[in-house]
Amino acid sequence: ATTNLxxxxxxxxxxxxxxxxxxxxxxxxxxxxxxxxxxDTYCTDPASCGTNWNPQRTYEASSVTAPDTAPTADxxxxxxxxxxxxxxGSNNTLTKGVVHDSGSSSGLIAAxxxxxxxxxxxxxAIGNVNGDLESVLFDFGTGNVVALQELTIGWxxxxxxxxxxxxxxxxxxxxxxxxxxxxxxxxxxxxxxxVTKINNAPDNDPNYFNGxxxxxxxxxxxxxxxxxxxxxxxxxxxxxxxGDDAFKIKSVAGSGGGGGTPPGSVPEPGALLLLGMGxxxxxxxxxxxxxx
Numbered sequence: 001a002t003t004n005l006x007x008x009x010x011x012x013x014x015x016x017x018x019x020x021x022x023x024x025x026x027x028x029x030x031x032x033x034x035x036x037x038x039x040d041t042y043c044t045d046p047a048s049c050g051t052n053w054n055p056q057r058t059y060e061a062s063s064v065t066a067p068d069t070a071p072t073a074d075x076x077x078x079x080x081x082x083x084x085x086x087x088x089g090s091n092n093t094l095t096k097g098v099v100h101d102s103g104s105s106s107g108l109i110a111a112x113x114x115x116x117x118x119x120x121x122x123x124x125a126i127g128n129v130n131g132d133l134e135s136v137l138f139d140f141g142t143g144n145v146v147a148l149q150e151l152t153i154g155w156x157x158x159x160x161x162x163x164x165x166x167x168x169x170x171x172x173x174x175x176x177x178x179x180x181x182x183x184x185x186x187x188x189x190x191x192x193x194x195v196t197k198i199n200n201a202p203d204n205d206p207n208y209f210n211g212x213x214x215x216x217x218x219x220x221x222x223x224x225x226x227x228x229x230x231x232x233x234x235x236x237x238x239x240x241x242x243g244d245d246a247f248k249i250k251s252v253a254g255s256g257g258g259g260g261t262p263p264g265s266v267p268e269p270g271a272l273l274l275l276g277m278g279x280x281x282x283x284x285x286x287x288x289x290x291x292x
Contacts, residue, residue, distance in 0.1 A: 031256065033255060034061045034072050034146075034255065034256075035061065035150075035252070036060075036062060036251060036252050037062035038059060038101045038250065039062075042061075043057055043058065043101070044059065053098040053099070053111070054099060054100075055078060055079075055097075056076050056078040056099060057099050057101065058075065058077075059074065059077065060072070060075075062251070073140040073146065074140070075140055075252075076138070076139045076140075077099050077136050077138055078096060078136070079096065079098055079099045079110035079111065079126075079134065079137075080094050080110075080135050080136070080177055080221075081095060081097050081132045081134045081135070082095060082132075083131045084133070093180060094180050095178070097113065098111055098112070099136065106248045107155065107249045107250035109248050110125075110134050110135075111134075125247055125248050126163075126247055126248065126249065127245050127246030128225060128244075129243065129245070133226040133228075134223070135182075135221050135223035135224065136221065136223075136249065137175075137177070137219065137221050138221070138222075138252065139218065139219055140218050140219075140220075141218070142218075145216040146216065146220070146254045147214070147215060147255050148165070148254035149254045149255070150206040150207065150252065150254065151165065151249065151251075151252050151253075152204065152250045152251045153202065153203045153207070153247050153249065154204065154248045154249070154250030155248040156246065156247060161198070161200055161202075161247040162198065162200065162201075162224070162225035162239070162241060163197070163201060163222055163223060164194050164196070164223050164229045165196050165197075165209060165222055166221040166222075167215050167216075167219070168218070168219035169215070169217060175191055182223065182229050183231070185221075186228075186229065192221070195209055195210055196210070197237050197240060199237040199240045200239060203250075216256060222249060222252075224247070225240050225242055225245050230242075
C-alpha cells in the first residue's frame with residue numbers, strides 16, 4: 001500500500017513536470033512580425049482605394065517575417081475627430097471623418113470630410129491644428145488580436161509629431177466612440193488604455209513601444225496629442241504640446257493577427273505532443289528508481 005501511494009504521488013509530479021516542460025519548449029516565441037503599410041498597393045477594396053476620401057479603408061499586410069506561413073489579418077482604418085472649440089457644439093464629441101492615403105511614401109491621412117480637407121491647413125495629415133483633435137482607429141477584424149509594437153511616420157520631415165497610441169482592452173464587446181470624448185475613452189470603465197505617448201515622432205524611422213507584446217487587442221488608436229490624453233498616465237513626455245502637431249502614418253507593425261487564444265482553450269498541439277513523448281520516459285525512470 002505504501003508503494004502504491006508513493007507511485008500515485010510520483011505520477012502527479014510526473015504530470016506536473018511534463019506540463020511545465022511542454023510549456024517551456026512550446027514555440028511561443030515563433031510569432032511573425034507583420035507590417036501593414038498604408039499605400040494603395042495594399043488597399044484591398046477597389047471602391048475605397050485610389051484618390052477618393054472614404055469613411056474607412058482596408059489594407060492587407062505588406063510584409064510578414066518568419067514564420068512566413070503565419071496567417072495575417074487585414075487592417076481597417078477609420079478617421080475620428082472632435083473639436084471642443086467648435087462654436088456650434090456639434091463636434092465636441094468624437095465624430096467619424098474620412099481617410100485617405102497620400103501615396104507610397106507618406107502614408108495615411110484623415111480629415112473631417114473631403115471638402116473641409118481642401119479649405120483648412122494642414123488638412124493633409126492627422127493632427128490637432130485648427131481645433132480639430134484627430135485620430136485613426138485600427139480594426140483587425142473579428143477573432144483577431146494584434147500586439148502592435150512599431151509605428152512609422154512618413155511625414156513631417158520637420159516640425160511636430162506628438163501623438164498617443166491606445167489599445168482597447170475591455171474584456172468583451174466593441175468600442176463605442178460616437179458621442180464620447182477622448183477623456184471618456186481612457187476614464188475608468190471606458191475600455192481604452194494609453195500604451196505610449198511619443199514626442200516629436202521621427203519620420204521614416206520606427207517608433208517602438210509595447211516591447212514585450214503584452215498588450216494585445218483587435219482595436220488600436222493613434223491620436224494626435226491633446227489635453228484630454230495628457231492628463232492620463234503614462235506621464236506626458238517632455239515637449240508634448242498641443243495645437244501644432246500634424247503627421248501621416250506610413251506603417252504599423254506587430255505580432256499576432258491570426259486569431260487570439262480565448263480563456264480556457266486547449267493546449268497547443270506542440271505542447272500536447274511534447275507531453276505525450278515525455279510521460280512514458282518519466283514513468284520508466286521512476287519504475288527503475290522504485291525497483292532499486
